[in-house]
Amino acid sequence: xxxxxxxxxxxxxxTHKNFLKRQLRYARITRITSYLVSLGFHIFSPIxxxxxxxxxxxxxxxxxxxxxxxxxxxxxxxIAEWADELWVVPLEGWKSSKGVQAEIDFARSIxxxxxxxxxxxxxxxNWKKILLGSPLIKIERPSPEYYEYx
Numbered sequence: 001x002x003x004x005x006x007x008x009x010x011x012x013x014x015t016h017k018n019f020l021k022r023q024l025r026y027a028r029i030t031r032i033t034s035y036l037v038s039l040g041f042h043i044f045s046p047i048x049x050x051x052x053x054x055x056x057x058x059x060x061x062x063x064x065x066x067x068x069x070x071x072x073x074x075x076x077x078x079i080a081e082w083a084d085e086l087w088v089v090p091l092e093g094w095k096s097s098k099g100v101q102a103e104i105d106f107a108r109s110i111x112x113x114x115x116x117x118x119x120x121x122x123x124x125x126n127w128k129k130i131l132l133g134s135p136l137i138k139i140e141r142p143s144p145e146y147y148e149y150x
Contacts, residue, residue: 004042005040005041005042006041006042006084006085007041007042007043007044007082007083007084007085008036008041008042008043008044008083008084008085008086008087009044009046009078009079009082009083009085009086009087009103009107009112010029010032010033010036010043010044010045010046010047010048010087010089011046011086011087011088011089011094011099011100011103011104012025012029012045012047012088012089012090012091012094012100013025013091013092013093013094013097013099013100014026014029014046014047014050014051014097014099015067015068015097015098015099016093022051022054023051025047025091026047026048026051028091029045029047029048029089029091030045030047030048030051032045032089032120033045033048035120035123044078044082044083046071046074046075046078050071067099068097068098068099068102071099072099072102075099075103076102076103076106079103079106079107079110079112080106080110080112083107083112084112084113085112085113085114085115086103086104086107086112086113086114086115087114087115087116087117088100088104088114088115088116088117089117089120089121090116090117090118090121091121
């Protein structure tokens with residue numbers, strides 16, 4: 001019998017009117033996601049997955065996709081069809097995040113365990129130092145020409 005790794009949906013706030021704040025949230029959760037993958041977990045982080053797509057859609061296709069309403073069907077499908085557990089990384093604003101709260105409510109409604117992972121925040125409390133000089137974060141906004149080869 002083959003045993004597969006636990007599949008974790010990683011919920012955390014993303015939407016913010018400030019692009020830099022969204023970029024920093026992306027960088028922080030991507031660092032945490034990388035750590036969890038290195039431990040052998042199978043992780044779906046909607047922020048890590050969707051942030052580069054959001055940048056492309058906004059800059060090139062001219063679609064504002066940064067809000068939960070745009071991604072709701074995609075995210076809830078990943079919870080229902082893929083995840084064994086939903087882990088919340090309680091970054092600033094998680095309790096008031098429309099998306100995080102909808103993900104928690106939905107997971108509970110279909111009996112997917114929800115775990116608040118405060119230990120991950122403690123482990124990465126010096127995340128800004130970790131990210132400085134890291135390829136995980138680039139603050140500059142790509143121009144539409146950057147994507148023309150696609």
